[in-house]
Amino acid sequence: MERHGPGCAVFRTAGAASESSVPRAHRPRASACRAGLLLGRDDGVACAWAERIGGRGTVVRVARVLDSMRRLLVGRPYDTERLNRRPLGRFTALPVFSANAWSSIAYAPDEILLTLALGGTAALALGPEIGVAVVAVMLLIVVSYRVAIRAYPEGGDYAISRANLGPWAGLTVGAAMMLDFVFTVAVSMAAMAHYLVAAVPALGGAETAVAVAGVVVLAMASIRGAGRGRVTPAVLAFVFLALLFGMIGAGLVQDAAGALGPATSAGVEPVPDSAFSEGLGGLALAVLVLRAFSSGSALATGVEVPASNVGAMAKPRVRLARSVMLAMGLTAGASTIGVMYLADRTGVVFVLDPSGLQAVGGGPVPGDYVQNPVLAQLANAILGHGGLLAGALILMVAVLLVLAGHSAFKSFPELASRLAADGYLPRQLLTRGDRLGYTNGVVLLALAALALVVAFQAQTALLVQLYVIGVFLSFTISQLGMVRHWSSQLAHTPGVRARQAVRTRRLVNLVGLVVTALVALVVLVTRFGQGAWVALLAIAAMVFVMSRIRGHYEAVASELDLTSTEDARALPSRVHAVILVMSVQRPTLRALAYARASRPSSLEAVVVDLDKQSTGKLVTAWDRLGLPVPITVLASPYREMSEPLIRHLRALRRTSPRDLMVVYIPEYVVNGGWQALLHNRTTKRIKARLHHEPGVMVASVPWQLATTRRGAGTSPRTGTPAPPTGPWTGPVESGVQGNGSPADQADRP
Secondary structure, three states, X not given: OOOOOOOOOEEEOOOOOOHHHOOHHHOOOHHHHOOOOOOOOOOOXXXXXXXXXXXXXXXXXXXXXXXXXXXXXXXXXXXXXXXXXXXXXXXXXXXHHHHHHHHHHHOHHHHHHHHHHHHOHHHHOOHHHHHHHHHHHHHHHHHHHHHXXXXXXXXXXXXXXXXXXXXXXXXXXXXHHHHHHHHHHHHHHHHHHHHHHHHOHHHOOOHHHHHHHHHHHHHHHHHHOOOOOOHHHHHHHHHHHHHHHHHHHHHHHHHHHOOOOOOOOXXXXXXXXXXXXXXXXXXXXXXXXXXXXXXXXXXXXXXXXXXXXXXXXXXXXXXXXXXXXXHHHHHHHHHHHHHHHHHHHHXXXXXXXXXXXXXXXXXXXXXXXXXXXXXXXXXXXXXXXXXXXXXXXXHHHHHHHHHHHHHHHHHHHHHHHHHHHOOOOOHXXXXXXXXXXOHHHHHHHHHXXXXXXXXXXXXXXXXXXXXXXXXXXXXXXXXXXXXXXXXXXXXXXXXXXXXXXXXXXXXXHHHHHHHHHHHHHHHHHHHHHHHHHHHHHHHHHHXXXXXXXXXXXXXXXXXXXXXXXXXXXXXXXXXXXXXEOOOOOHHXXXXXXXXXXXXXXXXXXXXXXXXXXXXXXXXXXXXXXXXXXXXXXXXXXXOOOHHHHHHHHXXXXXXXXOOEEEEEEEEEEOOOOHHXXXXXXXXXXXHHHHOOOOOEEXXXXXXXXXXXXXXXXXXOOOOOOOOOOOOOOOOHHHHOOOXXXXXXXXXXX
């Protein structure tokens, strides 16, 4: 039912009125009504909140304030046509999609050294060899993904696993990848904070605050759509790479010339852990090496990014993606080996807790000693402590970590939207915000990353313990999917040479499967007690929740599916209208007019007896009006409003189960925020209860009080006639006149 006047009726079946049922003159302008979208949401939350507080005037005022704030923080909305779909060329694709993998160089060497430090100074000599082993694993994974790109140029781990191993495998990979993106942001911002402290020592002790600020800035930038440019991130990444290889080259030259100076930590040494106090022979050495290898496997994080973004690259996409992956792997591998070699030559020491250090020879650590990340120590040792180039490299490491975090803020919402499209996540994650980004996904990622940063106090080493297991779990499942894919392709591939090519590709992915599975097993065994179990538990919980969401959506779709056209033509046997009377006043008579105009099969008024004396006066006033509508008094010995009404409706339903019950409830619409506290509280509770009753519809009939009508341009004196004082004389059929709206009848005596 629609009314283009001050008495618009809104019929509700699920608690919210359709926008088309609101008179155009009473609607705030679109930008104001979306003011609740402070972070880009388009669900009218602020409008509903403001209406509950104080009606349309408050809606407009709150909307304007929030809209101004949102425009300041988020910016003006972008048209859909501005969605950036330009492909990335070779110059931009390599740095943009390699930022995640390159950023691992900022903390993977640290993880290797701090693990080896548990065995004392002698164990640190194993750093270069473990670095080579980690690089070998990373390059093997790169080669495996180069093969996978041929078969799934538009895919990624989730698509590969879902297509070849079924929905449960795809769901597991999707959960692991989402968790990996959360850890990417948390680890990147935590490491960024430590590098900023190395560059600006005055920030010491504020690492957590710096990391939190980094997450917030990245989230706001992603919501605004900032960072979508390609040239600036590419230039910054190449500057980092140039400075890094320049430092490595200078260090190698100095080492060859015998001029390589010691690192700032060369004057201290780690105290061996109690588990390795008896030496590094046999099993103890093997355990330590495996633990260091599992920690250093963080270097492989991010190598899958180019394979998941082939569609964003310029043609020929597959060839470009394969070359990007190769260049990314070679640069990351070469720089890691160089860093580990120079760290060994300069005597870099890195531990989880600097209090576990001692001066070489057993003396106390100098009071001014500060432990910096490995790259920062190397930059100061090779390029000059406090020098311009050293400071520039340290700052560029922090910048690259920010780029890696920003890449995760792009990948996570896209993966979440894909999972939402498959029904595994809430469909709100499918919606693009004002600036064309998946705002809800950005907010979800930011909240999760903030929780991790705060919980772990921005300790990179602790976060990495949980990071690696999810990465290699997704690697392993996707490689298994590729092995199955090539096996199925082999059965349908004719020709000897073609079949041999398929066998070769299957062998590559099979080797990748074995290696990634072994690494995942090593990480699980060696890091289970350090938090790997938490990551596995989180992945299992995410899989369970997402499967329940999918089950809910499937159940709803099955219930709402239109099995035949008879559902569209079916009508209820009869309509029984019930008017809830709480006072004999003009809003009640308007509700009565609407109910009569709908021509129900039966019509009754009900009043809940909360007070004998008041109820008696109300019934007397009703009888005095002479209305041809019976009024039923519902007993309420416990002075409860909704329960007697619900019992009455259920009794009617038992008598006529095929009838439709329509409950008309008059409501006040007020303008001021404080006035809303004086009206409609009981009405809202009743409606909330009735919405859960089968076969019952709620028709809200608003009565706009004088302040609201003045805000809408309607005079309180002329906008609504005086209530009738004599008996009701108009027939039911006269309810539809004028423009055909039943509200015409409500405005007449």
